[in-house]
Amino acid sequence: MRKNSxxxxxxxxxxxxxxxxxALAETVNWTAIRGARIVPVSGPVIEKGTVLMRNGVIAxxxxxxxxxxxxxxxxxxxxxxxxxxxxxxxxxxxxQPAQAQPAxxxxxxxxxxxxxxxxxxxxxxxxxxxxxxRPGTFSWVKAADQLQPGDPRLGQARNxxxxxxxxxxxQGIVAGHGAIINLGGKTAGDMVVAPEAGLYxxxxxxxxxGFPSTPMGIMAYFRQLWFDAGHYRQALALYAADPVNIPRxxxxxxxxxxLGAKRVLLPAADPVQLERMLGLAGDLKTPAVFYxxxxxxxxxxxxxxxxxxVILNVRWPTRDRDADPEDQDSYRELRIRDLAPTSPAVxxxxxxxWAVSSDGLDSPRAVLRALKQSIDRGLKxxxxxxxxxxxxxxxYGAADRLGSIEGGKIANLVxxxxxxxxxxxxxRMVFIDGVRYLPEPEAPAPQGAPGRGPSHSEEEQ
Amino acid sequence: xSIVRIACLAALxxxxxxxxxxxxxxxxxxxxxxxxxxxxxxxxxxxDGRIAEVGAKIAPKGKVKVIEARGxxxxxxxxxxxxxxxxxxxxxxxxxxxxxxxxxxxxxxxxLIAVNPSSEHIPVVRANGITSVLVTPGSTGGGRGGAxxxxxxxQASLMHLDGWxxxxxxxxxxxxxxxxxxxxxxxxxRGGDIEAMLPGLAARRITFAEARRNQQQQVQKIQDFFxxxxxxxxxxAAGEAVQxxxxxxxxxPVLEGKLPVMITAVREREIREALDFAARERLKIVLxxxxxxxxxxxxxxxxxxxVILGTTFVPPLEEDDPYDDPFTxxxxxxxxxxxxxxxxxxxxxxxxxxxxxxxxxxxxxxxDEALKxxxxxxxxxxxxxxxxxxxxxxxxxxxxxxxxDPLEIRTQVKMMFxxxxxxxxxxxxxxxxxxxxxxx
Numbered sequence: 087m088r089k090n091s092x093x094x095x096x097x098x099x100x101x102x103x104x105x106x107x108x109a110l111a112e113t114v115n116w117t118a119i120r121g122a123r124i125v126p127v128s129g130p131v132i133e134k135g136t137v138l139m140r141n142g143v144i145a146x147x148x149x150x151x152x153x154x155x156x157x158x159x160x161x162x163x164x165x166x167x168x169x170x171x172x173x174x175x176x177x178x179x180x181x182q183p184a185q186a187q188p189a190x191x192x193x194x195x196x197x198x199x200x201x202x203x204x205x206x207x208x209x210x211x212x213x214x215x216x217x218x219x220r221p222g223t224f225s226w227v228k229a230a231d232q233l234q235p236g237d238p239r240l241g242q243a244r245n246x247x248x249x250x251x252x253x254x255x256x257q258g259i260v261a262g263h264g265a266i267i268n269l270g271g272k273t274a275g276d277m278v279v280a281p282e283a284g285l286y287x288x289x290x291x292x293x294x295x296g297f298p299s300t301p302m303g304i305m306a307y308f309r310q311l312w313f314d315a316g317h318y319r320q321a322l323a324l325y326a327a328d329p330v331n332i333p334r335x336x337x338x339x340x341x342x343x344x345l346g347a348k349r350v351l352l353p354a355a356d357p358v359q360l361e362r363m364l365g366l367a368g369d370l371k372t373p374a375v376f377y378x379x380x381x382x383x384x385x386x387x388x389x390x391x392x393x394x395x396v397i398l399n400v401r402w403p404t405r406d407r408d409a410d411p412e413d414q415d416s417y418r419e420l421r422i423r424d425l426a427p428t429s430p431a432v433x434x435x436x437x438x439x440w441a442v443s444s445d446g447l448d449s450p451r452a453v454l455r456a457l458k459q460s461i462d463r464g465l466k467x468x469x470x471x472x473x474x475x476x477x478x479x480x481x482y483g484a485a486d487r488l489g490s491i492e493g494g495k496i497a498n499l500v501x502x503x504x505x506x507x508x509x510x511x512x513x514r515m516v517f518i519d520g521v522r523y524l525p526e527p528e529a530p531a532p533q534g535a536p537g538r539g540p541s542h543s544e545e546e547q
Numbered sequence: 548x549s550i551v552r553i554a555c556l557a558a559l560x561x562x563x564x565x566x567x568x569x570x571x572x573x574x575x576x577x578x579x580x581x582x583x584x585x586x587x588x589x590x591x592x593x594x595d596g597r598i599a600e601v602g603a604k605i606a607p608k609g610k611v612k613v614i615e616a617r618g619x620x621x622x623x624x625x626x627x628x629x630x631x632x633x634x635x636x637x638x639x640x641x642x643x644x645x646x647x648x649x650x651x652x653x654x655x656x657x658x659l660i661a662v663n664p665s666s667e668h669i670p671v672v673r674a675n676g677i678t679s680v681l682v683t684p685g686s687t688g689g690g691r692g693g694a695x696x697x698x699x700x701x702q703a704s705l706m707h708l709d710g711w712x713x714x715x716x717x718x719x720x721x722x723x724x725x726x727x728x729x730x731x732x733x734x735x736x737r738g739g740d741i742e743a744m745l746p747g748l749a750a751r752r753i754t755f756a757e758a759r760r761n762q763q764q765q766v767q768k769i770q771d772f773f774x775x776x777x778x779x780x781x782x783x784a785a786g787e788a789v790q791x792x793x794x795x796x797x798x799x800p801v802l803e804g805k806l807p808v809m810i811t812a813v814r815e816r817e818i819r820e821a822l823d824f825a826a827r828e829r830l831k832i833v834l835x836x837x838x839x840x841x842x843x844x845x846x847x848x849x850x851x852x853x854v855i856l857g858t859t860f861v862p863p864l865e866e867d868d869p870y871d872d873p874f875t876x877x878x879x880x881x882x883x884x885x886x887x888x889x890x891x892x893x894x895x896x897x898x899x900x901x902x903x904x905x906x907x908x909x910x911x912x913x914x915d916e917a918l919k920x921x922x923x924x925x926x927x928x929x930x931x932x933x934x935x936x937x938x939x940x941x942x943x944x945x946x947x948x949x950x951x952d953p954l955e956i957r958t959q960v961k962m963m964f965x966x967x968x969x970x971x972x973x974x975x976x977x978x979x980x981x982x983x984x985x986x987x
Contacts, residue, residue: 408754410733412816416866 122162142520170249170498222258225343569967624678629890656701878911
């Protein structure tokens with residue numbers, strides 16, 4: 087955008103243009119990290135090397151790099167430099183919708199008026215009877231338009247070493263478009279790396295408030311939506327060719343949103359759902375990325391065969407804290423709980439491209455702890471790191487700018503005082519677009535995080 | 548004169564008719580008294596609806612109708628120890644369902660007086676040899692854990708499955724007080740992932756602590772009601788002026804330990820609580836719908852509490868329970884020394900009562916016990932064993948005549964007598980069978 091408009095400006099206002107281009111060219115900010123251990127992910131580890139950044143972009147990496155005299159030099163002795171971590175499926179920086187909280191939490195605050203409890207922004211809708219009512223559809227919503235640079239979770243994420251995320255809205259069944267963002271920046275616009283990352287689809291039945299209330303109905307609805315979008319595109323093309331004789335098609339924001347989708351994110355919790363979603367993705371003729379995959383350890387072969395990437399939810403299943411103490415866990419549940427953390431190793435071994443989602447975890451740091459569990463169960467640390475960096479970037483087609491420490495990529499770096507998956511390791515600083523962020527004191531985790539019940543102390547009342 | 552003569556003749560005719568109807572000699576059958584060993588080539592003499600004699604050779608005294616039953620078997624009529632039959636016709640048509648009155652406590656309601664004697668279910672159930680039913684006023688969810696809603700649903704009544712009116716069907720109007728012990732209930736989402744749950748279910752999700760609180764509130768309600776009833780009872784006994792209250796009035800026999808309370812309690816936790824409550828309140832109780840008694844089984848046995856079991860044709864309650872858990876439960880109760888009987892807790896499958904018992908036999912229950920659990924045990928549990936439940940002298944002639952073991956599905960019930968009177972074995976099923984057999 088800016089590049090294109092500059093010549094035009096230059097033609098109109100040569101004096102100002104000269105000033106602007108001169109300013110852009112002259113304000114070169116060099117930053118160098120010297121003498122650190124560098125893990126570029128895209129290549130072999132450099133035991134003692136230098137990363138040179140120029141205006142927020144990596145200029146050079148290597149054991150021997152010439153550092154300009156004007157560079158701000160950070161001595162990296164004893165530090166390890168990693169590419170900034172990427173949460174491949176996140177809601178960081180997005181406004182958090184009122185979660186369906188456990189009833190007890192609501193009961194604990196009876197003074198809260200009932201309207202407020204049920205408040206679900208954008209989800210208040212009338213009963214739907216069929217696809218034409220566009221049930222649970224928010225395909226025109228763009229995460230890039232909703233970013234909140236003041237989200238306290240961003241600081242927590244940076245503290246854990248995350249510098250980027252693919253963030254997606256989560257409402258209804260066609261939730262909206264995700265964006266690739268950097269987890270720092272002065273304005274919401276600064277944060278956006280790519281405004282379109284794909285369309286998030288969920289298989290959450292409406293719960294008897296109308297069509298669709300079954301997975302079958304939801305899948306049929308998705309197909310209908312894509313058919314409608316195809317028809318809409320044709321109608322628009324015909325109209326554009328002959329606006330005199332062809333009736334003007336009605337503008338449909340839901341279908342506009344479908345047409346703009348680069349890829350779809352589909353849930354695949356288990357092998358059965360995976361098969362269904364593979365079929366659906368074929369019908370939608372849109373590249374698919376699967377998310378969830380709690381039972382990924384059973385899905386590796388099929389994912390490899392179909393060449394589809396998967397975003398693993400690393401909130402490993404545990405016994406519900408609210409469970410009846412007399413309830414015994416079934417063998418099936420125990421098995422899933424035991425094997426779920428082995429999914430990363432199994433997927434890596436099979437050669438499936440996978441990345442990691444922070445979904446449902448209390449804190450960004452918990453992502454690393456969850457992966458440490460997997461490393462203890464056979465996952466190679468380098469595979470874990472790749473999933474958190476380059477693989478995530480590749481899945482979203484952003485590997486030209488994110489995911490590794492290479493010349494020309496965005497300067498998103500993590501400096502840690504040891505191995506990233508070691509619990510005692512501390513992140514000393516992160517760079518986002520070449521801007522340094524130091525660790526912030528962490529606010530206490532918000533209560534009633536999604537999927538969790540109230541703390542034990544509340545239970546005792 | 549002639550008028551007198553006609554009157555005399557009429558009286559004679561009436562007597563002859565009566566004698567004809569519930570006095571007969573059943574001959575040359577294999578008699579299974581249930582209370583004792585089977586007798587081959589035996590006869591049963593029924594006089595005025597009661598069993599007058601059972602034995603090898605009974606000479607007919609005077610003019611008695613003789614029924615030849617060579618090759619056939621005589622059993623006592625079976626008793627279903629819990630069913631809303633006559634109160635509910637078609638579950639999905641609300642107008643035909645008379646169970647489950649609104650309110651937590653309705654002890655004054657008596658199931659019998661609401662029974663529809665013309666229910667289509669009655670002849671169908673009779674066809675399999677069931678002559679009596681404990682009709683329950685609570686809306687039992689097919690034996691899956693009891694009445695939804697009511698804590699005390701009303702009085703269950705014992706009735707015969709034949710009669711023009713409910714009065715004719717009556718065995719005992721108030722046979723038991725039907726009660727449900729509240730369970731700690733949590734809507735379960737398998738996997739526990741709130742994202743994957745239906746929004747409706749997710750919204751109703753409650754913590755265990757809250758579920759327990761809800762349950763404790765229900766239990767407190769029961770305690771408060773019993774306390775109020777006891778105050779009423781004492782005030783009345785002391786001759787104080789009390790405002791008559793039908794609910795408390797109906798509770799007096801319960802508080803006196805005369806009327807048994809049939810308490811639905813499925814799992815160990817509810818069973819223990821119900822047992823403790825009964826001991827505290829000195830109640831006479833019968834446990835119903837028991838499915839997972841766990842270690843409470845010893846306590847049930849020790850305290851001689853009878854149990855009414857629901858259908859055995861169910862999958863186990865818990866995923867990892869043995870597949871045959873429902874099949875072996877009767878045998879486990881028997882081994883522990885617990886007296887039990889079976890109930891269908893339903894209408895359309897009430898006819899399967901004998902097969903519920905039969906299903907337990909290959910899984911360890913002695914055959915004789917299975918037979919007793921649908922006859923004599925039920926009569927004993929409900930306190931009518933002096934007159935019902937077996938083929939013994941002096942008892943009412945509730946009999947079935949079959950071509951084999953009534954717990955066997957292929958067996959046909961050839962004749963049925965209720966208080967000695969023959970009962971029609973036609974039912975909707977036989978009518979439909981005839982109709983479609985005749986189709987060209």
